[in-house]
Amino acid sequence: MNRLLMPLLLGCWLLVSALLWVGWNQSVRSFETTSLQQMESHTHSLAEIQKTLVQLKLQEIERILVALETLAASTQMDRKQLEQAMRARKQPSPEILAFILLNHQGELQAFSLPELNPELSDRDYFVWHKDNPDSGRSYISPPLYSRSNDAVLFVAISRALHNQDGEFIGVLAAAIDLEQLASELGKLTEDGSHATVLSDLNGRIFFRMPWLPESTGLQSGVLASHVGELGSMHATRITSPFDGQSRQLSYGRIPDWPVVVYVSEDLSATELQIRTHRQIETQRALLALAFFSLLMGSLLLLLRRYQTNQVHLQQSEERFRLAQDAAQLGVWDLDLQSGELKWDNQIWKQLGYDKPAFPLSMQAWLDTIHPEDLPQVQQLLEASLRSRKPFLLEFRCQTASGQWQWQQGRGQVVSWDLQGHPLRLTGTSLNIHEYREAQQQLAERTEALQRSNADLEQFAYVVSHDLRQPLRMIRSYVELLEKRLQNQLDGDSRLFMHYITDGAARMDQMLVSLLEYSRIGRMGEPKALTPSRQLLDEALTFLQPEIQETQAEIICPEAWPDIYISRNEGIRLFQNLMGNAIKYRQPEQQPKIQIEITEQTNHWLFCIRDNGIGIAPDQQDRLFKVFQRLHARSEYEGTGIGLAICRRIVERHGGRIWVESAGANQGSAFCFTLAREEQPLA
Structure with missing residues (x-):
């Protein structure tokens, strides 16, 4: 019953709501459409009239220019007579400021204002005809400021002049006062709610009426996007770029001229009427809907809550079942x-x-x-x-x-x-059978690992004591023999004795290094958050004799991170890398070492760059292996295990280490990463 009652009540409520909404929507839309259509029709009529007036005015000015062009071509008129004719043609047209005649070089040949003699060869209306002498049409310039009175804005309507052979010989232009033209053509829209705008096809404004001088010459993207097709009138609604008001716009292009006429009307009053009507209709519909909703609202709400709870219960049970199956x-x-x-x-x-x-x-x-x-x-x-x-x-x-x-x-x-x-x-x-078996295997492997570690510790003891003891005896007895037979040994014999003692010493040193390598991870301090700069400073303390002897220059960054590391192993890491950077250099060369630290997503990247002897690319893979040397012991001392120790320390702390070098004598950069967060020791 509940399943049927709730949809039934909801359906009735939706039906009544839909009927109320349809009635409200029809009333509001009808009123809005009628109001906007009336305004659109009004602005359309005004735009047609305005377009006709502008077209007639342009044709009138063009006829005057054609007449003056004929007079200018006559050889019977001198300049004074031509200027008198210009003034006579100008008299009945107050919007015409002046007529101008320029030769093919832009030099002034006649001017209806003879008291002035401006330089006009750079004016747009001359340059355009000079570049397009065979266009065959009149040209309207962008808005320009008069050079005799910079408060006067005008546009020039010009025509190219040609001789009998068709050669370009000059330009005849009429300077049109934009404010006067706007006053004459804008009488249709003198009331505060209408406006007339004249622009070119690119949205460059000639004038706006009511007169707005700061808009003249501006490029309007809004107008440029509303040019329309030739011979047609168009209508739309826009937000005015001048006053920010919503306006009804009608516009059309003038035939044979790159000019668009715009007539707009402020929509504020109409929109207010539409909003008022919408509010009244909305109140009526809401009152009716509220009355009906009160009859069933409470019951509908209770039923909906009940169904929601049922759905939530089913979803919860389904999630539990899926989780139970996934977890077996x-x-x-x-x-x-x-x-x-x-x-x-x-x-x-x-x-x-x-x-x-x-x-x-x-x-x-x-x-x-x-x-x-x-x-x-x-x-x-x-x-x-x-x-x-x-x-x-x-x-x-x-x-x-x-x-x-x-x-x-x-x-x-x-x-x-x-x-x-x-x-x-x-x-x-x-x-949990697999889990318990895995526990058993882990216990067995742990026991095997403990036995292996015990064997390794025993091996370390053998290396440190049992193997080194015979070497020390060999070295001691050879030294005794050398002293006892000092006067009986020739040069070769002494050299052989030296080889024996030196070989024993180097083997002892290699055993000590191998012992240190085996102790990494077993004899180190516990891992803790440690300032990395503190590790470097302690490493440099051990290297002070080498630093002072070579006058090494060490450049460090200001900021150093705290890292999770075994303290004594971290010191050994920096000591080995810094020691190599000081040691492996050209003779008499001052070591220059720069330390760089970079924060990465999950790691800190440390790079130690030097100006030393560099490393050939084909030798770089050998560097971090035990007892691998790239140079003879006579050139550089060492056992060949220091970088292997560095690699083991870094990898034990979850990082990696590598070398970068362009080749021999190009310096090297030893880089390693350490995790930003604490990682389990390997």
């Missing part, structure tokens, strides 16, 4: 009074039993538990029932195939009788 988690329920047991399909899958063949009871379940685990399971269950606390069990359970499988059970009492006796126990079951 079984759910069981035990009636403690009857011993009846219920569990879901997940537990059937875990144990592999068939439903008809396996009796679901507490005793049947206990019979599947491994005899060694059963006492502990029963003890924990009884303790949980007494304490009313949840329990956690891990035990082996026999599956249908006869194999023993590790299970994890969780549960708690969820209901009691009036005397406080537990009635119902519910919980979950999880197959």
Whole structure:
């Protein structure tokens, strides 16, 4: 019933709402459409009239220019007579400021204002005809300021002059006072709500009426996007670029002229009427809707809440089921009074039993538990029932195939009788067999690793004591022989003695280095957040003799991060890298070392750059291997294990190390990364 009632009430409410909305929409749209159509028709008529007036005015000026062009071509008139004719033609047209005649070089040949003699060869109306002498049409210039009176704005309407051979010989132009022209042509729109704008096809404004001198000459993107097709009138609504008001706009192009006439009317009053009408109609519709809504609103709200709760409950159950399946988690329920047991399909899958063949009871379940685990399971269950606390069990359970499988059970009492006796126990079951096997393998591997570490420690002891002791004896006895037989040995014999002692010393040094390499990670301090600059400073303290001897220059950044590192290993890392940068240089060369630190997404990048001997690209892979040397011991001392130690320290802390070098004598850069966050030691 509820399922049918709620859609029915909602449908009735929607139907009434739709009818009210349709009535409201028709009334509002009809009023709005009628009002805007009336305004559009009005501005369209004004624009047609204005377009005709502008066209007639342009044709009138062009006829005057054609007449003057004929007079200018006559050889019987001198300049004075031609200027008199210009003034005569100008008299009935107050918008014409002057007539101008220029020769083909832009020199003034006649001017209706003879008292003036301006330079006009650079004017746009001359330059355009000079560049387009065969255009065959009149040209309207952009708005210009008069050079005799910079307060006067005008446009020039000009024509190119040609001789009988068709050669360009000059320009005849009429300077039109824009303010006067706007006053004459803008009488149709003198009231405050209308405006007339004249522009070229690119949106450059000739004038706006009511007169707005600062708009003259401006380039309007709004107008440029509303030019229209020749011979047609167009209408639209825009936001005025002049006063920011919403306006009804009608516009059209003038035939044979690159001129567009715009007539607009302020929409404020009409929009106010439309808004007022909309508000009245809205209030009527809302009152009717509110009256109807009160009749069913409360019931609809209650039903909707009920359905929402039902949906949420179903979604919650579905999420729980999906999560349970993904986790392979079984759910069981035990009636403690009857011993009846219920569990879901997940537990059937875990144990592999068939439903008809396996009796679901507490005793049947206990019979599947491994005899060694059963006492502990029963003890924990009884303790949980007494304490009313949840329990956690891990035990082996026999599956249908006869194999023993590790299970994890969780549960708690969820209901009691009036005397406080537990009635119902519910919980979950999880197959943890693979986890327990992995634990066993991990324990075995840990034990093997501990044995390996013990063997390694024993090896380190052998290296440090048992192997070094014979070397020290060899070295000592050779030195005694050398002293005893000092007077009996020739040069070759002494050299052979030196080879023996030197070889023993170098082998001892290599054993010490190998011992240090094996101790990395075992003898180091615990990993802690440490200022990296402090590690460098302590490393440089050990290197002071080499720094002073070579006068090494070390450039460090100002900011140093704190890093998670074993302190003594961090010092050894910087000491080895800085020591190499000082050692591997050309003789008599002052080491220059620069340290760079860069913050990356998950790491800090450290680079130690030097001006030393560099490294050939084909040798760089050998650098970080144990006992790998690129130079003879006679050139540079060392065991060839220092960079291997650096690599082991960096990799143990979750980073990597590499070298960059352009080649021999090009310097080197040893770079390594360390994690920004604490990482487990490798």
